[in-house]
Amino acid sequence: MTDHGYDEWVEALGTDDAFYLECPEGHGSLPPRRTCPHCGATELAETPLPETGAVETYTEVHVAGPDFDGQTPYVTAIASFGDVRLTGVLRDASGEDVDAGLSVGVETAENPDTGDATVVFRPR
Numbered sequence: 001m002t003d004h005g006y007d008e009w010v011e012a013l014g015t016d017d018a019f020y021l022e023c024p025e026g027h028g029s030l031p032p033r034r035t036c037p038h039c040g041a042t043e044l045a046e047t048p049l050p051e052t053g054a055v056e057t058y059t060e061v062h063v064a065g066p067d068f069d070g071q072t073p074y075v076t077a078i079a080s081f082g083d084v085r086l087t088g089v090l091r092d093a094s095g096e097d098v099d100a101g102l103s104v105g106v107e108t109a110e111n112p113d114t115g116d117a118t119v120v121f122r123p124r
Helices: 006-012
Strands: 019-022 045-048 053-061 074-081 084-090 103-110 117-123
Touching (some): 006 117, 053 084, 074 103
Antiparallel strands (some): 053 103, 074 084
């Protein structure tokens, strides 16, 4: 099943085509959207996603749901990339290696438990 808008966005992550949606007022959001969640504007433009972001918060997961059960422990994080925040799995770092403000890049990788694309951060 295709999730129109979201699937294209995930496919673009980690490439030169990575983007977020921006309204004329400068509010950022992630697809799929038809209106700006901040002001209701209906004119949304694809704006290039910054190459690096900063971890805002994170947690090390030791007991996971079935989609990530074979990967514990792992770190999940929220990172800001300009005007948007993304949630993803932090690879190449343990919970001991992470602090708020850590510079990260974003890409996608295959989830070994499901075969689906997963949003992944890597320290920069």
